[in-house]
Amino acid sequence: MSETIKFMSKVTLKWKGITVSGRYINEIGDFIIIKLDNGYNMSFKKDGIEIIEALEPDAQFENNNHKKVNGNKVGGVVIIGTGGTIASYVDYKTGAVKPLKNFQEALFNSEELETLGNIEDEILFNIFSEDMEPDHWIEMARKAYERMKEGKALVFAHGTDTMSFSASALSFMIENNHYPIIFTGSQRSSDRPSSDAYFNLKGAIKLAATSDLGDVSVVMHSDMSDDFLSIHKGVRVRKMHTSRRDAFKSINDIELGRIDSMLNIKLNDNYRKIKRENDMILYDKFEKMVSLIYYYPGMDKEIFYKQIDKSKGSIIAGTGLGHIKNEFVHYLSQYRDEKIIGVTSQCLYGSVNLNVYSTGRNMLSAGLIPLKDMLPETAYVKLGFLLGNFEFQRAKELLNTDMRGEISDRRTN
Numbered sequence: 001m002s003e004t005i006k007f008m009s010k011v012t013l014k015w016k017g018i019t020v021s022g023r024y025i026n027e028i029g030d031f032i033i034i035k036l037d038n039g040y041n042m043s044f045k046k047d048g049i050e051i052i053e054a055l056e057p058d059a060q061f062e063n064n065n066h067k068k069v070n071g072n073k074v075g076g077v078v079i080i081g082t083g084g085t086i087a088s089y090v091d092y093k094t095g096a097v098k099p100l101k102n103f104q105e106a107l108f109n110s111e112e113l114e115t116l117g118n119i120e121d122e123i124l125f126n127i128f129s130e131d132m133e134p135d136h137w138i139e140m141a142r143k144a145y146e147r148m149k150e151g152k153a154l155v156f157a158h159g160t161d162t163m164s165f166s167a168s169a170l171s172f173m174i175e176n177n178h179y180p181i182i183f184t185g186s187q188r189s190s191d192r193p194s195s196d197a198y199f200n201l202k203g204a205i206k207l208a209a210t211s212d213l214g215d216v217s218v219v220m221h222s223d224m225s226d227d228f229l230s231i232h233k234g235v236r237v238r239k240m241h242t243s244r245r246d247a248f249k250s251i252n253d254i255e256l257g258r259i260d261s262m263l264n265i266k267l268n269d270n271y272r273k274i275k276r277e278n279d280m281i282l283y284d285k286f287e288k289m290v291s292l293i294y295y296y297p298g299m300d301k302e303i304f305y306k307q308i309d310k311s312k313g314s315i316i317a318g319t320g321l322g323h324i325k326n327e328f329v330h331y332l333s334q335y336r337d338e339k340i341i342g343v344t345s346q347c348l349y350g351s352v353n354l355n356v357y358s359t360g361r362n363m364l365s366a367g368l369i370p371l372k373d374m375l376p377e378t379a380y381v382k383l384g385f386l387l388g389n390f391e392f393q394r395a396k397e398l399l400n401t402d403m404r405g406e407i408s409d410r411r412t413n
Helices: 111-116 134-149 163-173 197-210 301-310 326-335 358-365 376-389 392-399
Strands: 010-015 018-028 031-036 041-045 049-055 077-083 088-090 097-099 119-127 153-157 181-184 217-221 228-233 237-239 248-250 257-260 265-267 290-294 313-318 340-345
Touching: 077 134, 077 197, 119 134, 134 153, 134 163, 153 197, 163 181, 163 217, 163 237, 163 376, 181 197, 197 217, 197 228, 197 257, 197 265, 217 248, 228 248, 290 301, 290 376, 301 326, 313 376, 326 358, 340 376, 340 392, 376 392
Parallel strands: 077 119, 077 153, 153 181, 181 217, 290 313, 313 340
Antiparallel strands: 010 018, 010 049, 018 031, 031 041, 088 097, 217 228, 228 257, 237 248, 257 265
């Protein structure tokens, strides 16, 4: 059937005696996916469908390989597809979520997106976010740098599980970005009636197209309703729930702002503004031999030591104020001049302080670097970035120096 009916064609069909109208999206196994006139996506089993009428798609949907939507409200935005739930569908045979073969099916099956205008889309890769690696971050940074040189703002459609890692990576790998770089995704696939994909995507596009936001940012739902989106700094955000639409929270910082359901944007005073008079710099190297170690009571010393030994640098997520077992501290002291070892806290909120207890003071004497209120995953990304692009001593100096708003002495929680 897909050979004769084009993507987004207007169709009228009869299913079990009921006549429905909508736009043809795609076929998945034995099912046809239709966007109904009320905006909901529905799947119909092929063997129970009678197609009454199928009209050619509107002109704006004709080119489904590389689509430009020309409107008059906002402009100059490139949506970079990387995969994730926002570019996924439900396999109705198994109930599993799978990547779409064609990313445009997720982005352009909402007629509301047409009105935002001047949007390009490009698929960089189509993977689940758990498969993201530093090489992908390098590709993303190079692509963002290339498109910004063309005068484009960026929206990265990304899986939610590791979005904070990628947002942190681009925060560090591009210095002084000349246009907004926004990450967004969805907790529920785009073919579900309860999907958060379209509101998130529309808000991200509007923010990228119209603001002077210089911080690499994440835009996701503020709560379980569709009233507001939160704008989070990429180096300060964390996914705090497995499935809720409001899973993303700013940690140790206030949100950069919010977007309401009418796409009105309100930015707070804590955001960095774009300064195009300064040169934009791309750092496209990353040291992969960096480890993120979550310390726990009873941790086997051979496991701990092996991770340290094999790594060129390590981030330790310690307990409370940043502590680890004293026996481990003595072992780490031998690497004072050979490896960079930073310390964060598993508590997330608050700041590392190694001056309070004797264990902490021993860690300082061993050469471990307290990283204040930096998130563990942000610290891991930062260390890999630093060791990939700077010589050892400079990387060591910069690790606990605020570069992109990842460290603050001000407490918000």
